[in-house]
Amino acid sequence: MTHATLPTFRHGVHPPERKASTAALSVERMPFVERYIVPLSQHIGKAAVPLVKPGETVVRGQMLAKPDGFISTAVHAPVSGKILNLDLQPHPSGQLMQAFTIQADSFSAQTVDTQVPPDVDSLSIQETIQWVQNSGLVGLGGAAFPTHVKFSVPQGKRIQAVILNGCECEPYLTCDHRVMLEQPGNVVRGLRLMMRKLGAQKGYIGIESNKADAIDLLKNILSDQPDVEVVALNVKYPQGAEKMLLDAIFQKEVPSGKLPLDLEMVVNNVGTAAALAQYFDDGVPLIERVVTVTGPAVPEPKNLMVPLGTPLFEVLKHCAVDLERIRQVILGGPMMGFAQKNLQAPIIKGTSGILVFEQPLAEPIGELPCIRCSRCLDACPMFLNPSRLAAMVRREWTDELQQYHLMDCFECASCSYVCPSNIPLVHLMRLGKLMIRQAKAKEQVK
Numbered sequence: 001m002t003h004a005t006l007p008t009f010r011h012g013v014h015p016p017e018r019k020a021s022t023a024a025l026s027v028e029r030m031p032f033v034e035r036y037i038v039p040l041s042q043h044i045g046k047a048a049v050p051l052v053k054p055g056e057t058v059v060r061g062q063m064l065a066k067p068d069g070f071i072s073t074a075v076h077a078p079v080s081g082k083i084l085n086l087d088l089q090p091h092p093s094g095q096l097m098q099a100f101t102i103q104a105d106s107f108s109a110q111t112v113d114t115q116v117p118p119d120v121d122s123l124s125i126q127e128t129i130q131w132v133q134n135s136g137l138v139g140l141g142g143a144a145f146p147t148h149v150k151f152s153v154p155q156g157k158r159i160q161a162v163i164l165n166g167c168e169c170e171p172y173l174t175c176d177h178r179v180m181l182e183q184p185g186n187v188v189r190g191l192r193l194m195m196r197k198l199g200a201q202k203g204y205i206g207i208e209s210n211k212a213d214a215i216d217l218l219k220n221i222l223s224d225q226p227d228v229e230v231v232a233l234n235v236k237y238p239q240g241a242e243k244m245l246l247d248a249i250f251q252k253e254v255p256s257g258k259l260p261l262d263l264e265m266v267v268n269n270v271g272t273a274a275a276l277a278q279y280f281d282d283g284v285p286l287i288e289r290v291v292t293v294t295g296p297a298v299p300e301p302k303n304l305m306v307p308l309g310t311p312l313f314e315v316l317k318h319c320a321v322d323l324e325r326i327r328q329v330i331l332g333g334p335m336m337g338f339a340q341k342n343l344q345a346p347i348i349k350g351t352s353g354i355l356v357f358e359q360p361l362a363e364p365i366g367e368l369p370c371i372r373c374s375r376c377l378d379a380c381p382m383f384l385n386p387s388r389l390a391a392m393v394r395r396e397w398t399d400e401l402q403q404y405h406l407m408d409c410f411e412c413a414s415c416s417y418v419c420p421s422n423i424p425l426v427h428l429m430r431l432g433k434l435m436i437r438q439a440k441a442k443e444q445v446k
């Protein structure tokens with residue numbers, strides 16, 4: 001099959017890939033630093049509840065904060081050391097958030113002493129959920145949705161297939177690519193673990209064709225396992241979004257307001273699968289992750305295994321970045337990532353990449369009137385009408401925004417990327433979604 005005839009979803013965009021500087025670089029370990037900032041909220045859902053106080057010493061891998069309810073997960077110490085503070089600290093979201101500050105013990109060997117979970121096949125689904133929740137594992141693709149929640153299938157529903165997302169469709173990022181190349185056994189074992197616990201008959205790994213070495217490697221490993229299929233996909237953004245991935249592999253649409261679960265499927269990131277398999281082997285909770293550090297202002301680009309909580313400036317210094325010269329730092333990919341103002345903010349569970357630029361990626365240029373070119377409609381993978389929605393947001397027509405399915409927008413920025421008039425479409429979509437949430441909250445108060 002040529003690249004052009006490989007499966008893909010409808011609509012989407014083709015930003016330049018820019019992965020060449022790190023795609024072939026093996027993952028290196030980031031050395032330990034002096035201080036760590038460990039936020040209580042590094043995941044979707046409620047922040048974790050502290051279990052330790054300032055002044056206490058902690059060991060690497062120790063649970064620092066426990067989950068607060070089901071849509072929440074645990075937070076662990078990335079290093080052995082002393083808790084200096086629990087107070088408001090810079091967070092990659094741009095806000096100040098409650099976080100532990102840990103002074104690393106420079107004499108510690110930084111080994112991890114944790115309880116290894118029992119054989120996962122001897123655990124009930126409820127016990128598995130409990131162990132995974134206590135591991136602090138979240139989706140490592142960037143969304144940071146707690147992984148244990150995906151093991152909870154409502155009564156009356158069933159899962160037929162588990163799909164691993166190895167698309168890594170954002171430009172620049174190569175951390176998932178490296179995990180597939182360096183930990184293919186963990187990826188496959190994590191997938192099989194999910195399939196067994198969910199009772200799924202089939203497994204799929206969707207990978208974009210610009211990662212041919214990972215496709216070949218996994219196909220080779222799985223050559224005698226017909227119930228798991230590696231699917232090579234055309235390169236297109238945002239193919240790594242759950243709904244787009246299912247459209248690409250199965251040509252099935254997840255209806256508005258529904259989840260992959262409604263198609264009897266569950267989607268997880270390849271890095272999450274690898275981390276899950278590793279956790280049931282050695283009991284080490286989520287205290288580090290692979291981060292791609294790259295961009296034109298990075299003299300020594302790297303794929304790094306970084307302890308969570310490491311301040312951004314430490315990671316940049318390790319990659320020989322001149323902090324005086326940089327103009328823009330983005331966490332995540334350039335399409336959905338967030339620009340950072342404060343480099344004291346830490347690496348958290350959802351941080352897949354740090355992109356560094358000497359010139360801002362997008363220079364602020366004036367917005368022009370909409371010329372009704374329809375490029376944003378052709379780009380939108382959710383088949384929305386961003387031009388029309390933007391006009392409604394400006395008029396604050398919240399009822400109409402809901403009727404035109406604004407809440408289906410997952411802020412992929414494809415519309416902004418193609419707009420010749422520089423209309424900040426994705427920002428307007430975010431604003432519109434906020435307006436809808438506020439209107440609903442007001443309704444509930446009445």
Ligand code: SF4
Binds near residue numbers: 379382412
């Ligand atoms: S940001 Fe929203 S409206 Fe724009 S292309 Fe993506 S899903 Fe569509």
Ligand code: SF4
Binds near residue numbers: 369387418421
């Ligand atoms: S891409 Fe921009 S100019 Fe073209 S229709 Fe959409 S909003 Fe208007």
